[in-house]
Amino acid sequence: MTTPYAIYPARITERRAETSGVYTFTMRFTDPGIRRSYRFKAGQFNMIYAFGVGEVPISIVSDPEEPEALQHTIRIVGRVTEVMGRWKVGDIVGVRGPYGNGWPVDEARGRDVVIVTGGLGCAPVVGLINYIFRRRDQYGELHILHGVKTPNDLLYRERFDEWRRAPRTRVYLTADRPDKSWHYRIGVVTQLFDELAVPASSVAMMCGPEVMMRLAARAFRDKGISEDAIFLSMERRMECAVGLCGHCQYREYFACKDGPVFSYRAVRELFRTTGI
Amino acid sequence: MKPRVAVFKFASCDGCQLQFLNAEDELLRLAGQVDLVYFPEARSRSLPGPYDIAFVEGSITTPDDARRIIRVREESRYLVTIGACATAGGIQALRNWADVEQYRRVVYPSPEFISTLSTSTPISEHVRVDFEVWGCPIDKGQLLAVTRSLLSGAKPVLPAYSVCMECKRRGNVCVVVARGEPCLGPVTRTGCGALCPALNRGCYGCFGPANDENMESFVKLLAQQGVTGDDAVRRLRGINGYVRLWRETADAIAAQKK
Amino acid sequence: MTEPMYMPKAALENLIALLRGDGYKVLGPVSRDAGVAFEEVRAVSDLAAGVRDSQEAGRYRLEPGVPGEIFGVVNGAGSLKPFFFAPDENLIEVRREGKSFKSSEVIPPPRRLAFVGVRACDLAAVAVQDRIFLHDRFRDTHYETRRKDVFMVAVNCTRSAPTCFCASMKTGPEATAGFDLSLTEMDECFVAKSGSSAGEAMLERLGLRTASAGEAEQARTLTDRCAAGMRRQLDTSDLPRLLYEQADSPRWKEVASRCLSCTNCTMVCPTCFCHAVVDQQEIDGNMSRRVRQWDSCFSLEHAHIHGINFRPRIEDRYRQWLTHKLASWIDQFGTSGCVGCGRCITWCPVGIDLTQEVAAIRASAIK
Amino acid sequence: MPSRRKRSRTIQVNYLTRAEGEAALHISMRDGEVVDLRLEIFEPPRFFESFLRGRDSREAPDLTARICGICPVAYQMSTVHALERICGITIDPAVRALRRLYYCGEWIESHTLHIHMLAAPDFLGCDSIITMAEKHREAVERGLRIKKAGNAIVAALGGRSVHPVGACIGGFTRAPGREQLSALRDQLLRIRGDAVECVRWVASFDLPAANRDIEFVSLRHPDEYPMNEGRVVSSKGVDVDVDGVDDFFEEHQVPYSNALHCKVKGRGPYFLGPLARVNLNFDRLGAEITSIARETGISWPSSNPYTSIVARALEVLYSVDEAIRIIDSYRPPDRPAAPFEARAGVGRAVTEAPRGSLYHEFETDERGLIRSARIVPPTAQNQARIEADLRDLAPGLAQHPQALATRMCEMAIRNYDPCISCSTHFLKLNIEEL
């Protein structure tokens, strides 16, 4: 009998600064048995623990086919992540998981995929894009839409450029408040939908501020994409990740075990009201 | 090198800094983690700054202290107020509603010898404060947790929900519902362990306001219990009476009466 | 279940003694401070006998009851919840080991608990929490350990408090499941039934005779009358839809003007399960505990994430609570989150009454 | 005779450490004569006596506790006794015993704190308990154990040891059950040996010799070691009821200090605290403790202020025994507190704070609102006596280096365990006021 709250130590084997305040850590469970048996699906997350300080949900961005080397991209925003930002190679951290349902990568196979992110950029989306690139022939056209407030908020600039050069891939970048260095589009992310031409059979996946996702979802529906093929990754406070602590409730759902990825059909009604 | 810790005192009763010494089980282990380089109450050799953590007890009530706190701030990486005096002005902030000249004459036959400001104000009215630990006195466990958290390089967790939550976790019987006692618990910040209700009496707010108060409804509840006018004003103008929301609520009741 | 048995009042002493002899710590309603709580009883004289509770929204008083009546108090603020879902418990300890650490589960100490005087609504609440902690995707081992090896002696209600509405919620006043023994208290005796093989064995050891048809009938009449006389009601028709559709009802703002957001209602609720997980580190930094503490959706931090609070206003939180309790709970766990015990009504300092709130929302929805 | 070198010198202790609160000492000497000696208390005034006016009597014990974080129980006790005398409440004997127990807790806690954390480092040449723990770990741990037990007693009755919340006019808001106290009893039994050991330990210190003509003042009770009740007596013949103390004692203000000075009228400074209590109540300590006291080699009554630390340790031991006795015979009272009915009047009380007699005087109106309050804490009363000791000491200081001279002064002050936070207080109303 093991408590679902049990934590397992993992060693950091690589630390990469993505941009200021965002780091990608590679970590391996120290226990060989756990390391070998651990499996996850694209888009699932782990609870990552800083000794004595706290535990926070962080998506797994590495590929499910290499489950021994887990990668997590962490943005430093507050109490716990500040401590994580100081982690070095060789440090031992705590991991439990994987949790959540992950991205619908199987459903999307063979179809065109539209990926939308906004605001400060979403680590899980990078994992998803990488996942698709590694299996590029299994998917149709790939559209990546990303909107930021200012050019400074654009993380992974080189990666966007790299993706842009890839075959059957289109990248749309826009900024609300551009500066001289900005040579992409200007305006909010939703303006990009007008020029986006995708078949109704496409699958849309998104992650970002709720307002953005709500508008994007509506735009896709207007393009004829079924509500069941539009997916949103929802963020809620999580203290247990196993559906017991109650914090991630989203009306009838628990974001940790029923999500964090939901179809638009499932949550559309909840967008009507604020404060849920 | 161990972090350098200082404990400063302004107008106060010493009870909050005493919590360090009351940590009988932890004191020596704490001393293994930090260098208490400035702690006049417990150590005769005081070393100059800079300090990694300065714990500040007491409110600002004299012109000298108003200058001294600025120096403390300059010398300290983290400034943590401990207790109601430092965080909210303390019980001595009751002078803020009175004529201090008169106060001074009540107490001292030669009031001209006494140098004091007309107000007692929290540290945050004078300098930037990094963290505030509430309570009169602060809770020993919370003090240790804050210290430990800073040593771990993390911001301290200082929960601000109501005393009622703690009260119920302890299994107390609510004194409002079962005794009709006025109790500030619903609008007071957790931290003490719901001591007063555990001893069958109402909370008098020594941990200051919770983070989400509905004072209007609370004042109505007091009134239902027969606590109105001056009585209600006194309840709110207590240990943490100078805190904005409580001060404004009490002032509004006092104004109504007139 | 066996047939109803006649149990003289004196046999209760015997029952407590037998349970204690079997190694159970026996808990029952005991007067404490101005209320009653489940505490250890070594003998019948420890029970809050001869007193009754007077309850209404925001008010609770113990008053002299009927001499000889043992289970005169319907309920107090405390349910069985704290015994299985502890208000403050250490889940795991993480100890530093060189550069690494080791986390180990802190298993609650084994104990056998027997509860005497459990009301039907509270049994129903235990079933609700069992569903959450034991029969969901993840099993809570702490709950499981505490929940094991329990002997339940239910008492059927023959009197309800004005705040009770179990009949509406179909959880009482008669206990129908989840007990080993159930008792119906009458003037001179109890009518006892078993609800499990352990209960049946206990009845045998007590050496009781079968109740006469008249006695059994009288017991049934008492609980039936209690059900019929229940003053408070909650119309559950149309739930969860009603509350989902009324997410924008003006009533939420109105109730928020009264609600103190103090969390009392959730804390006394026997089914509320929200909890915080906090880290408590030893001062020397060598060991850290991950502790679970009861939390409440009325606390401001509950729905806070970095940079956003999803439920910043009291009206958001009151709606979350009521909607969860009566509506989304059904979607989540296939059962209502409310068992009709009335505690949240009594123990709300400002007397907010969820049955009235639902009625008001329903009324305004029809218009 | 040491050679008298002619020179002038100033000794300035800018911040008296290891004392509660803030004070400084200034001595100027010329040719071995003290020209100026000032113990300055610059603890900022907090005006308790002023803001107590208009407050409800029932709030008073919570408010006066805040005068001092080290001895809140003493403030609560003097306050409730003074107010009870106004409304004529009679206290249940079980409640009276609990109050004594409460006081035992504070004496144990406060005295042990002083002995181990404030005074002992002086004798052992350390700057704090923490450095002292490096060489004297066992003694430090013993001290922490004793102190913890004292705090546990206060917390059992008042929820916490600093500003406890359980005391009220009439008694306590909740009386502890026997089971709760029996856990305490076990803890006390475990540290009793520590308390005995502690007496022997402090007696083994190299206590400076001094023999001064001192007037000791404390309460004296017909059949108990004094805590909450008794007459005010002195080693020079004062013997008055609490209501009569004004005829014998007077306060006056000095320009350099925020605290007021006290004297016996027509005589001079007086001495309060453990040494005064032990000297005046030696016969009430019981056979075992008096024999332990005699074994220390000190002859009681002692006119050497440096033996205060031994008196303090003896009181810790006494309080441990007394607490055990009270718990053994404890039966919860029918009501934890006698009901309070507001009345107009004047009430005075003196109780024995760890640092000595603490005087409270309240006047209330018919609704129980406070019209005036007067609080005379022991440290204020001791201040003139401290200065007198320093005057005695000063001529000999000239021959010592500054650091040693400073330490000698600090030790002389520490005999009184001054609690400077409380010294901020108020004298009688003066004419301008009325």
Ligand SMILES: Cc1cc2nc3c(=O)[nH]c(=O)nc-3n(C[C@H](O)[C@H](O)[C@H](O)COP(=O)(O)OP(=O)(O)OC[C@H]3O[C@@H](n4cnc5c(N)ncnc54)[C@H](O)[C@@H]3O)c2cc1C
């Ligand atoms: C399913 C999921 C996946 C996530 N994946 C990533 C990721 O890959 N990379 C990344 O950088 N961030 C991710 N986040 C967000 C990340 O969990 C928060 O940034 C982090 O919890 C903030 O913690 P903090 O202590 O630094 O912040 P503070 O603002 O100090 O927060 C204090 C506490 O509030 C809670 N909290 C705060 N923000 C969040 C939040 N957004 N979600 C849940 N709980 C929160 C936590 O308990 C936290 O300890 C994810 C969140 C969720 C729900």
Ligand code: SF4
């Ligand atoms: S006694 Fe006070 S703190 Fe406790 S639940 Fe009632 S109102 Fe809240």
Ligand code: SF4
């Ligand atoms: S209950 Fe209130 S007044 Fe009492 S100790 Fe706690 S915060 Fe202070």
Ligand code: SF4
């Ligand atoms: S409904 Fe009542 S008990 Fe619940 S949070 Fe609001 S005021 Fe408190």
